[in-house]
Amino acid sequence: MNTEPSVQSMDNWPEVEATARQVLGQKICQHIEQARQLKRPESHLIAILHKVQAEFGYLAPAHLDAVAQLLQVPVATVSGVASFYHYFRLHPRGKFMINICLGTACYVKGADRVAQKLMDELGIQLGETTKDGLFSLEGCRCLGMCGLAPVLTVDGDVRAEVTPDRVASLLEEYVRKGKA
Amino acid sequence: MSAKTTKKVRLKIDGTEIAVPEGTTIMAAAEQLGVWIPRLCYHPDLSLAGSCRVCIVEVAGMDHFLAACSMPVWEGMEVRTNSPEIRQARRDIVELLLDNHPQDCQICERDGNCELQNLAYSLGVRERLFAGERKQPAIDDSSVSVVRNPEKCVLCGRCVRVCAEIQGVHNLSQHGRGFRTVVAPAHFAKMDESVCIQCGQCIIVCPTAAFLEKSSTDLVWQALSDRSKHVVVQTAPSIRAAIGEGFGMPPGTPATGKMITALRLLGFDAVFDTDFGADLTIVEEAHEFLLRLDGHGPLPMITSCSPGWINFLEKFYPALIPHASTCKSPMSMLSTLAKTYYAQQKGLDPKDIYMVAVMPCVAKKFEARRPEHRMPDGTPYTDAVLTTRELIWMIKSYGINLALLPDGQFDAPLGLASGAGDIFGTTGGVMEATLRAATRLATGKGVERIDFTEVRGVEGLRETYVALGEKSIHVAIANGLTNAKTLLDKIVKGEEKYHIVEVMACPGGCIGGGGQPYPPPGVKVLDPDLLRQRAKALYAIDASKTLRKSYENPAIEELYVSFLGMPGSPLAHELLHTSYRPRLPRGIR
Numbered sequence: 001m002n003t004e005p006s007v008q009s010m011d012n013w014p015e016v017e018a019t020a021r022q023v024l025g026q027k028i029c030q031h032i033e034q035a036r037q038l039k040r041p042e043s044h045l046i047a048i049l050h051k052v053q054a055e056f057g058y059l060a061p062a063h064l065d066a067v068a069q070l071l072q073v074p075v076a077t078v079s080g081v082a083s084f085y086h087y088f089r090l091h092p093r094g095k096f097m098i099n100i101c102l103g104t105a106c107y108v109k110g111a112d113r114v115a116q117k118l119m120d121e122l123g124i125q126l127g128e129t130t131k132d133g134l135f136s137l138e139g140c141r142c143l144g145m146c147g148l149a150p151v152l153t154v155d156g157d158v159r160a161e162v163t164p165d166r167v168a169s170l171l172e173e174y175v176r177k178g179k180a
Numbered sequence: 181m182s183a184k185t186t187k188k189v190r191l192k193i194d195g196t197e198i199a200v201p202e203g204t205t206i207m208a209a210a211e212q213l214g215v216w217i218p219r220l221c222y223h224p225d226l227s228l229a230g231s232c233r234v235c236i237v238e239v240a241g242m243d244h245f246l247a248a249c250s251m252p253v254w255e256g257m258e259v260r261t262n263s264p265e266i267r268q269a270r271r272d273i274v275e276l277l278l279d280n281h282p283q284d285c286q287i288c289e290r291d292g293n294c295e296l297q298n299l300a301y302s303l304g305v306r307e308r309l310f311a312g313e314r315k316q317p318a319i320d321d322s323s324v325s326v327v328r329n330p331e332k333c334v335l336c337g338r339c340v341r342v343c344a345e346i347q348g349v350h351n352l353s354q355h356g357r358g359f360r361t362v363v364a365p366a367h368f369a370k371m372d373e374s375v376c377i378q379c380g381q382c383i384i385v386c387p388t389a390a391f392l393e394k395s396s397t398d399l400v401w402q403a404l405s406d407r408s409k410h411v412v413v414q415t416a417p418s419i420r421a422a423i424g425e426g427f428g429m430p431p432g433t434p435a436t437g438k439m440i441t442a443l444r445l446l447g448f449d450a451v452f453d454t455d456f457g458a459d460l461t462i463v464e465e466a467h468e469f470l471l472r473l474d475g476h477g478p479l480p481m482i483t484s485c486s487p488g489w490i491n492f493l494e495k496f497y498p499a500l501i502p503h504a505s506t507c508k509s510p511m512s513m514l515s516t517l518a519k520t521y522y523a524q525q526k527g528l529d530p531k532d533i534y535m536v537a538v539m540p541c542v543a544k545k546f547e548a549r550r551p552e553h554r555m556p557d558g559t560p561y562t563d564a565v566l567t568t569r570e571l572i573w574m575i576k577s578y579g580i581n582l583a584l585l586p587d588g589q590f591d592a593p594l595g596l597a598s599g600a601g602d603i604f605g606t607t608g609g610v611m612e613a614t615l616r617a618a619t620r621l622a623t624g625k626g627v628e629r630i631d632f633t634e635v636r637g638v639e640g641l642r643e644t645y646v647a648l649g650e651k652s653i654h655v656a657i658a659n660g661l662t663n664a665k666t667l668l669d670k671i672v673k674g675e676e677k678y679h680i681v682e683v684m685a686c687p688g689g690c691i692g693g694g695g696q697p698y699p700p701p702g703v704k705v706l707d708p709d710l711l712r713q714r715a716k717a718l719y720a721i722d723a724s725k726t727l728r729k730s731y732e733n734p735a736i737e738e739l740y741v742s743f744l745g746m747p748g749s750p751l752a753h754e755l756l757h758t759s760y761r762p763r764l765p766r767g768i769r
Contacts, residue, residue, distance in 0.1 A: 011499035012762040061367040065765065068366075074350030074768045075366040075375070083355040083368075 020066035028052055032070045042073045049082055058089040094129045094136035096174050100152040103142030110163070111150035115139060117164040121171055134178050135171070191257035206237055206248035206259055215261055218270060218299060220277075220387060221336035222249040225706050226345055229337045233273050234299065237261050245269060271303045277334050279310040281388070288332075288389050293698045295387030296334060317362055322370035324394055324549050325378035325542040330362050333390035339363060339382035346687060346706070348662040349492070349767065351376045363390070375495055375767040377661070379488035379685045380542035380567075380694020384705050393542045393695060396564040397574055403534040403563070404447045410526075411534045413443050414452040414514050414594070418540040418605030418690035419568050421717035425697045426572030427582040432713030434721050437587025442575045444588055452518065452594040454537070455601025457510030458613070459730035460517075460739070461485065462600060464756055465507045466617035466731075467747040469680060473651075478502050480656075480671065480678035483610050485509045487543035488685025488694070490760060492661050496769055497668050498762035503681075506757040510604060511537045511544060512553050514594055515561035516755050521743050522594060530555060537565045540605070540693030543685065552758045567695025596735040599722030606715040607659040607689035608635040608642070611682040615646055615655075616729050622649040630728050636719070638688045638711045641666060643678070659684040659692075665769065691715055 021029050028051055035044035048071065052063050059082050068075035082088045100106075100115050115126065118137055122130050129136040145151050148160035154174060162170070188199040193210050200209045207217050221232035228250045236245035240258035245266065248259075260266070278300060285291050317330040340352045340363060351374050355364050365374030382391040403411050424435040443451045465483070472481050484490055484505045493504055508516065515537065519530040537544060547553065548562035555561060566574070575582055590596065600616055603609030612632045634644045635655065640663035643656035656678045658664040664683045670676040686692045688711035699705050727733060744752045 010501040010762060012764070012766060013499070016764075016766050061369075064367065068768055069766065072768055074344070074353075075765070076350050076353035079366040079368075080353030080355050084357050 016069055020069045023062050023066040024052065024070070025055065028055060029070060032067070035071065041071055042077075045071065045073055045078065045081060046085070049078075049088060053088060058092045060090075060092075091129055092133070095134050095178055096136070096154055098135055098137050098152060098154050099140050099143070100126075100137070101141070101143045101145075101150065102139045103146070105142075105146035106150040109149040113164050114150055114152070114162050114167060117167040118171075121167055134175065189253050189255050189257075191253045191255070191259065193259045194261055200253060203252050206239075206246065206251050206253055206257075207235055209253050210237075210248065210259070210261055217248045217261055218303060219249060220295065220299060220334070221338065223338055223341070223385065223706075224704065226338060226341040226385075229341070232277075232334070232336055234270055236266060236269060236273075238263055238266055267304070271305055274300050274303050275305055275308065275310060278305065278308060279312055280314055281334065282314075282331055283308070289392050289395075290389040294389065298701075299387075313359075315359060315362075320364075320371055321394060322372040323376065323378060323546075324372070325545045326371055326376065326380055326383065327392045327394050328364070328371055329390055329392065330364065331390075332388045333363055334388060335361055335363065336387060337363070338385040338387065339391055342381045342385045342706075346660050346662055347377070347379060347381055347685070348665045348769075349375060349377055349379075349496075352382065373765070375765050377488050377491035377495065377685065378543040378546050378694075379491075379661075381686060383542065383694050384696070384698070393567050393570070394545060395570060396545070396566055397570050399564045400536055400566060400574070403536070406534075408532060409534040410449050410528055410532050411447070411536065412450045412452060412518050412522075413448040413536045413538060414454045414457070414511065414518075415439060415443070415538040416454040416511065416540055416605060416690060417458065417602050417609075417718060418693065418696070418714065419538050419571070420602075420721070421605060421691055421714040422540065422568055422696050423572060423582065425700060426569075426576070429583055430713075431700065431703070431710050432717045434717045435582065436721065437589070438582050438585040440588035440590060441585040442580050442582050445580055445585075446574060446578055448536070450591045450594075451588070452514060453590045453597045453601070454510050454514055454539075455597030455604070456594045456733075456735065457512075457514030457517075458485075458601035458604040458610075459598050459733045459736050460513050460756065461507050461510045461604075462610075462613045462617045462730035463736060463740075463747050464513075464752060465505050466614055466621050468505055468507060469614065469618055470621055471748070473679065480681045481505055483614075483680075483682045484758075484760075485604065485610055486684045486686075486690075487541065487547035489661070489664065489683045491543060491546065491763070492664070492685060492767070494760055494763040495765070496767035497672070498766075499672060500668060501760045501762065503671070504760055506759065508553070508756055508758045509544075509547065510601070511539060511562060511565075512547065512758070513756050515548075515553070517594060517739070519555060519561055520755060521739065524743075525593070531557075531559065535561060535563050537562050538568065538571045539565050540568050540690045540696045541565075541686075542567060542694045544695075568693075569695060569697055572697060593735045593738065596733060597727075598730050598733045599725040599728040600730045602718050602721045602725075605690040605718050606711075607638060607684050607691075608657050608682065609689065609718070610684075611635045611655055611657055611680065613730060614680065615648070615653075617731050619648055620729065620731060622651070636715075638708055638715060640687065643667075653679045655680050655682075657682045659689050660687045661685055669769070687711065688715065691718070 035041045064078045068078045126139045152159050187202040189202050190199045217235045220234045221229045230247045230250040235248040237248045238260040239246050320328040343352045344350045351365050355362050403409050420436040424433040440451050469481050482503045515535045523530045545565045548565050553561050600613035612635050615632050640660045641658050646653045658667045691714035692711050
């Protein structure tokens with residue numbers, strides 16, 4: 001029978017697999033391989049996505065495609081999961097990550113006006129990144145510093161008692177930092 | 181459902197006592213009493229979602245309504261399916277769905293056969309009390325076959341489930357969450373950049389117009405009014421078994437003659453039968469099969485008529501591409517001949533011929549656009565593909581009542597067909613037609629079998645052995661791609677040695693295609709009984725013909741004598757065969 005040689009020649013799996021491995025890097029591929037040895041590999045999807053995000057900062061379509069192929073979970077399922085959870089980022093994050101607290105105490109103290117000012121100044125909505133890639137803006141619920149309300153963090157640095165009129169100079173500070 | 185236990189549970193529904201097996205849902209128990217609980221996301225052949233809440237009922241002792249589709253009964257349960265409170269709650273639920281839905285019923289494709297519209301009417305929604313923010317995601321018409329309109333989506337998830345569970349494609353998923361949830365392919369990508377195989381089952385199961393075929397009716401109207409065009413139409417076998425449903429005829433009524441008359445009234449210059457193409461496919465395919473059986477090419481040979489299956493093959497099982505028969509589909513064979521053989525006979529310039537194909541299928545729209553199926557100058561052999569639904573609409577729009585028409589006849593020469601061509605439209609039909617031809621070719625004897633009843637049926641997966649001369653041939657048939665996967669994985673792993681395999685993408689074969697009429701009121705989509713009735717119509721047409729074997733078709737004989745030469749000749753290969761290639765994105769098996 002002459003089936004075998006021609007059967008293999010049409011298969012594009014070697015290229016698809018190589019691309020996926022290249023996109024994710026060895027470390028993550030090893031995690032996926034371990035998961036595939038276990039009983040329900042697909043149940044490790046979220047854990048694997050966390051690792052990919054930790055490595056690359058966000059989940060690009062190419063990352064999700066690669067995870068889908070190597071874990072053999074449909075890519076629509078992978079991207080459905082990634083787009084459902086708040087924690088997963090589908091776009092690259094900016095150089096500086098601004099987290100504005102919209103919890104009750106901060107909100108009462110005017111965090112909504114601060115958030116609006118940030119959005120106006122940066123020209124983006126919550127959850128987005130500026131075109132120059134400098135700032136990402138996120139809203140969060142309570143940073144545990146209600147006494148300092150309204151509060152925001154920039155890359156983990158806490159800024160207390162922020163008012164809308166302080167937003168411009170605060171951003172300017174980081175624009176300078178970014179250039180340096 | 182616990183199939184093992186036969187324990188009965190007694191309960192009361194609307195005051196009537198009933199005993200049902202343990203594990204039965206409230207909805208199923210109520211149906212046994214003739215009580216139809218309204219529903220939307222529920223479908224008996226798909227997994228339970230329990231997401232729409234339209235089927236809520238009142239249960240004594242519970243402080244909230246329960247979803248009847250997913251709640252199993254318990255001993256002593258007392259259910260009320262109707263009360264002022266339930267009626268009000270169901271109406272509110274549907275009103276809230278409508279609040280996030282366009283108010284454009286009059287200009288919507290589904291007007292008159294929309295489940296949401298029917299539900300709203302039957303529940304008594306007569307005004308729209310809520311007016312909140314509306315999501316307005318963009319229409320995705322990137323695919324030549326399937327248009328996705330998420331604005332009409334009510335998030336019932338039936339498309340997601342049919343795509344994953346029946347077709348094994350998993351192209352769709354709910355993305356995002358809450359108010360912004362959208363059903364879309366991975367990465368919100370366009371349909372033509374996704375793993376979609378264009379079978380159109382999402383269109384069939386959608387209760388609204390969130391999925392539709394891309395309409396070609398405007399193109400066809402335009403061609404019909406263009407005096408410089410010789411407009412030719414061909415109709416697939418399964419159209420005649422389903423078109424009557426669009427005009428109130430009972431499912432399973434053969435309507436070949438009436439359909440032909442209607443097509444003539446619409447103004448087509450010639451009416452051809454895709455069955456002719458099917459006969460030709462069989463002659464070429466039986467020839468190819470016997471060559472493979474002699475060691476020329478890999479076995480099993482897998483049929484290639486279903487374009488949804490071919491898309492699936494290229495995206496999900498590229499390793500099996502060498503197994504697919506190189507024969508073009510009946511549609512493409514007939515279209516090719518219309519612009520070569522027929523054009524020559526008629527003395528027409530192929531450029532002046534406009535070829536319309538009426539198909540039960542939306543993937544045929546994609547097949548027609550493939551570069552492999554074009555004339556040397558790049559014009560497609562098939563200019564436009566209409567689904568059964570589109571043709572029904574055109575006939576109605578023209579003002580023709582198909583049910584009242586006299587019978588017409590197909591035109592020569594591409595309209596003469598054997599019964600073997602007719603049964604192409606149902607699962608197992610291509611196999612049976614091939615076996616009829618192969619038996620003759622292999623044995624060379626005049627007396628041979630016609631009916632291969634062992635390959636008939638609408639079950640998703642069948643296999644058997646058939647005697648072919650002195651050989652015993654192992655054949656397998658799959659319809660619905662999840663069923664096909666079972667078979668294909670066995671082939672890939674080498675667990676099973678088949679000789680010939682028939683795969684049809686849609687449940688039941690073409691009769692259950694993504695372009696077929698929405699079922700009549702009261703009949704669920706994908707209903708096996710509906711499929712059986714349509715199949716019965718095709719077997720009845722086959723049995724009523726004296727000509728039942730493809731190679732005995734005199735028009736086919738004439739074609740070989742005067743034009744093609746022999747089956748498998750160089751000209752036959754150039755015109756009637758094709759090739760496949762792996763396609764990205766690769767699907768996950």
